Amino acid sequence: MTYTFRPGDPCWVELFTPDAERAVEFYGELFGWTADIAEEFGGYITFRKDGNAVAGGMRNDGSDGAPNQWTVYLAAPDAKAVADAAPDHGGRVLYEPMPVGDLGTMAVLADPSGASVGVWQGGVHPGFGSFGIATGGVWSDHVDYPTWFELHTHDYDRALTFYRETFGWQDPFTVSDSPEFRYTTIHSESPMLGGVMDATPYEPAGSPSAWKIYFGAEDVDAAAKRVVELGGSIEMEPQNSPYGRLAAVVDPSGVRFSLGGDPR
Incomplete structure (x- = not known):
């Protein structure tokens, strides 16, 4: 479904994995996802379902010590403003805001309990092309x-x-x-x-x-x-x-x- 993301809404998820090829195979077999590989963005993976962008992914080479995990990105009209505000409320900036071509601007924070969370300021890529909304236990x-x-x-x-x-x-x-x-x-x-x-x-x-x-x-x-x-x-x-x-x-x-x- 299409959805207009409000500030703080989950708008994207991204897989950080040591084996990108196996991830493409695994999630393709499990969910029927296809994968587009963008070499101009370091081999970034866009997973699709029914042609809709549903998730991203990239290889973790271990160089920066980041864990292998799924990261949730929350929508922000101004990624820099969110990153600047985080330390005032007990958070930390793990990755400073960075433009990703004309797709948008990303950052990654740690909240006060240490959980990592992404920030996404959408450009031509606002976030999910489609996603599910499970309400009332109906999936x-x-x-x-x-x-x-x-x-x-x-x-x-x-x-x-x-x-x-x-x-x-x-x-x-x-x-x-x-x-x-x-x-x-x-x-x-x-x-x-x-x-x-x-x-x-x-x-x-x-x-x-x-x-x-x-x-x-x-x-x-x-x-x-x-x-x-x-x-x-x-x-x-x-x-x-x-x-x-x-x-x-x-x-x-x-x-x-x-x-x-x-x-x-």
Whole structure:
């Protein structure tokens, strides 16, 4: 679907991988993605589904110590202004704003809990050509597309302040604020696009905060099994939740992502 991104909306995802060729093969087999390679941008990969740009990717040669991971990019009308504001709210600039031809301007930050997050000021490339919006636990219309973007943080209150003040989130909605489950969505009305979860009750002390990406699956169990067949692994077996059937998986290069589908 087409969507006009508001400031702070997730607008792009990007894979940093040590084996770009295997990533193209893996995600092509799993999601039916095709891949365009732009040699003028260092072999940058644009993954497509049904002709729509759905994700990016590039080889990690290990030279700068960056981890292999999926990165979520949030939309910004002015990437430099966002990067300049980040330190005032407890964040750090990992990569200074940099123009990418006429496509747009990128930067990468670390939020107060250490989670990395991209900044994208769109030019001729505004972000997703199409993506899914999973609301109310309904995922079936969003198969093989990025569908939900979720920060698991161990510094929940500071993280929310950071994203409000740095990226301009205007109307986040608190889903739950009990000690057992603290969760806030990016917007208060549909499409909510993603959220922030206090990971402290669920993850071991010292585990890193991170943005997580969910891709829609017609059959989560079958998709998780396919991940293993293609050389990946399952981190969390498929299970039903109030928000659909979910699984956490790992690609052949060790990069984590999640699958979401309609409950069984």
